[in-house]
Amino acid sequence: xxxxxxxxxxxxKSRSMTLPSARRLLLWTGLAVLLxxxxxxxxxxxxxxxxxxxxxxxxxxxxxxxxxxxxAMTQFLxxxxxxxxxxxxxxxxxxxxxxSILLGAPAGYALARYTxxxxxxxxxxxxxxxxxxxxxxxxxxxxxxxxxxxxxTPFGVSLIHTVLALPFAALVTQSLFMGxxxxxxxxxxxxxxxxxxxxMKVVLPLALPGLAATAIFAFVISWNEVFAASILTVRxxxxxxxxxxxxxxxxxxxxxxxxxxxxxxxxxxxFAVRRYLFAVWGIASK
Amino acid sequence: MAxxxxxxxxxxxxxxxxxxxxxxTVNDGEFVALxxxxxxxxxxLLRIIAGLETQTSGHVxxxxxxxxxxxxxxxxxxxxxxxxAVFPHMTVFENVAFGLRMQKAQQAEVKRKVERAAALLxxxxxxxxxxxxxxxxxxxxxxxxxALAVEPAxxxxxxxxxxxxxxxxLEMRTELKxxxxxxxxxxxxxxxxxxxxxGLADRIAVMYGGKIDQIGSPLEIYATPAxxxxxxxxxxxxxxxxxxxxxxxTARIGDAALPCPTTGMDMELGLRGEDASLAPNGSGIxxxxxxxxxxxxxLLLTGSIDGQPARIVAPPIAKVSPGERVGLTxxxxxxxxxxxxxxxxxxxx
Numbered sequence: 001x002x003x004x005x006x007x008x009x010x011x012x013k014s015r016s017m018t019l020p021s022a023r024r025l026l027l028w029t030g031l032a033v034l035l036x037x038x039x040x041x042x043x044x045x046x047x048x049x050x051x052x053x054x055x056x057x058x059x060x061x062x063x064x065x066x067x068x069x070x071x072a073m074t075q076f077l078x079x080x081x082x083x084x085x086x087x088x089x090x091x092x093x094x095x096x097x098x099x100s101i102l103l104g105a106p107a108g109y110a111l112a113r114y115t116x117x118x119x120x121x122x123x124x125x126x127x128x129x130x131x132x133x134x135x136x137x138x139x140x141x142x143x144x145x146x147x148x149x150x151x152x153t154p155f156g157v158s159l160i161h162t163v164l165a166l167p168f169a170a171l172v173t174q175s176l177f178m179g180x181x182x183x184x185x186x187x188x189x190x191x192x193x194x195x196x197x198x199x200m201k202v203v204l205p206l207a208l209p210g211l212a213a214t215a216i217f218a219f220v221i222s223w224n225e226v227f228a229a230s231i232l233t234v235r236x237x238x239x240x241x242x243x244x245x246x247x248x249x250x251x252x253x254x255x256x257x258x259x260x261x262x263x264x265x266x267x268x269x270x271f272a273v274r275r276y277l278f279a280v281w282g283i284a285s286k
Numbered sequence: 287m288a289x290x291x292x293x294x295x296x297x298x299x300x301x302x303x304x305x306x307x308x309x310x311t312v313n314d315g316e317f318v319a320l321x322x323x324x325x326x327x328x329x330x331l332l333r334i335i336a337g338l339e340t341q342t343s344g345h346v347x348x349x350x351x352x353x354x355x356x357x358x359x360x361x362x363x364x365x366x367x368x369x370x371a372v373f374p375h376m377t378v379f380e381n382v383a384f385g386l387r388m389q390k391a392q393q394a395e396v397k398r399k400v401e402r403a404a405a406l407l408x409x410x411x412x413x414x415x416x417x418x419x420x421x422x423x424x425x426x427x428x429x430x431x432x433a434l435a436v437e438p439a440x441x442x443x444x445x446x447x448x449x450x451x452x453x454x455x456l457e458m459r460t461e462l463k464x465x466x467x468x469x470x471x472x473x474x475x476x477x478x479x480x481x482x483x484x485g486l487a488d489r490i491a492v493m494y495g496g497k498i499d500q501i502g503s504p505l506e507i508y509a510t511p512a513x514x515x516x517x518x519x520x521x522x523x524x525x526x527x528x529x530x531x532x533x534x535x536t537a538r539i540g541d542a543a544l545p546c547p548t549t550g551m552d553m554e555l556g557l558r559g560e561d562a563s564l565a566p567n568g569s570g571i572x573x574x575x576x577x578x579x580x581x582x583x584x585l586l587l588t589g590s591i592d593g594q595p596a597r598i599v600a601p602p603i604a605k606v607s608p609g610e611r612v613g614l615t616x617x618x619x620x621x622x623x624x625x626x627x628x629x630x631x632x633x634x635x
Contacts (some may be wrong), residue, residue, distance in 0.1 A: 012494065183371035186338050189358040190365045192388030205375045 006249035043261060048256030049073060057252070076257040085242035088154045089223060092238050095158035096165055096222035097215045103162070104169025104218075105211065109199075111170065123174075126167045133158075138231050143234055152233050160228040166220035172217065176210035177203070213272065220269040224262070288349030288362070288439035289314045289471055290335065295344035297330050304330045306496045307344070317466060317473045318501075319483035322493035323519065329444055331407045331493070335474060336442050337361050349439055350473045359388070364438035368445040370429040372417045378404075378428050381411040385436035403435035406465050423454045430462065434469055441466070443475045447482060455530050458486055480520050484508070492516045511622055514629040523586065523597035527624065528555040530592075539592050540572040545618050547632050556622030556631070560584075560599040564606070565613035573598060575606055 050068055076082070110116075111123060141160070142151065150156030180203055188198035204211075229241040237245070243258045250258075290312040295307040302461055303325045312318045312616040320328040333339040335346055337358035340419055345354045347606075353361045364385065372381050380387075384402055386396045404410045407427040417425055426446060446462075447455045463486050466473055477483050483490045484504040491501045500512035511517035517525035530537040532546040532553050539555070546553060562571070579586040591614075598614065606612060623632040 090591045113345075181369065181371065182374060183367045183369055186336075186358075187365065187367060187371040187373070188384075189338070190336055190363065191385035191432070194357070194359065199386075200371055 108173025161222035319487035364433035552626035
């Protein structure tokens, strides 16, 4: 991907230069509104987390924090059970990453390299799994999980999270593999590789950055997911599920601290993978 | 070293027949160019030989072994791709060494062979660079070096020069010819550029519509095209085709008469622009000049013979002007007679 990106002409800049000024104004206004929409709430959460206990209740809100303190944050991290939940979250997210890549990447490869009947329908179907509300599945899932002994385990949670992450894993890796010219593989075949060797020696090294991004994305999905994690666990909660329970009975500035800790990894991860997400929807971001 | 026999290979994509019963024999050490317009099936044929496509029916035999069902890696060949397909995550050295490494060659042997191939293509100085840092021409050299390093029995090239600029293409063409002559590898070279095919190949197979229209040395193909398509595709300007009536073994154009191989058929006179000369006294085939283009080495005259468009090449010092009618003399031995209904050349009696 990076190699192609470097070779493409950078047309984006010159195009925006030629936009009429009225349209450019509209564009920037839109951008500003969207940015504010996302950033302002995050900023206020941060303000609540670091602004001290009293800052939370102050009204009207100030743009700059009155007294900056890490007290709420450190106290929050000291709460009993937070560490165990963090470990559970990491296990569930890690397993989700492994399963999503192992199942999603081959699907993406097949979508990218082969034409088969029902290909477009399959692509749509993959996305439609996300349209199925988890709430409907909650009860049957809980019953089955108890029966299979998966209930209240990070492994069980990771299975559900894999289902959620898999559509994105398949579609992101598809665009990733499409970006790697078929000729590289063909050259490898001609020069003595089996199909598998060609994949390992040529495709995989080139796909690695994108696969890493896919992995991070699966991680974020699992990290942020709260509903399935809450209903499928009792004691072995993931961080989000655990926080949901304990924060409802905590002071407000703790809640902000917990919220902030949950937001930050996702924001960073999404920022890291944005290029590959855009590629899925056919928007080039250079 | 090996010869290649392509035996009645057919390729269908759904209902579209890309190749219709193509047969071709390439001798050991020979350089054959597959020449044709885009969509004629030349690349498909090459990919079938390489094993990257599977033929619908027919056989490919390399060095006496039927490889029709073998995977590409078992066919003992190397290939240069149109976009070079030089692996971007490996250094030039590792790219050139790729085939040898897959053969599990000893480190010393790999080094020796890579250096030899690199010297042949003049890329020694950037063996430890990555392809992203190379120009198109340099990448092209790496692709050829990678193919030659494995000392293949058969070398396949798919329009290897088409992505280079004109000057570099000319330079690489000359160099490629020298390098391949030295290597003595059986080569099949796909191109749509007739000058490339004429300049490089021992024999040219002209393909059109999924068939090979003619196979022969560049001179044969140029001088005696087997079909109207070959005559029109090869040569610049392309061959002129003038519809004439043959009766009693002669064809009359204006007040000129040419001996004609058959009678009672609609014939076309295939005439190369440079095979006609201006008659001193205006006798012979009448040619109405419409445009005169001085090309330096010659004059390109565009006009009509008997109301049909034609292009004639005249010496640069010829005194002609647009609107003038001149006479052309033609050597009957150097014209091609085409049967209008089949489009095939009529063999001279």
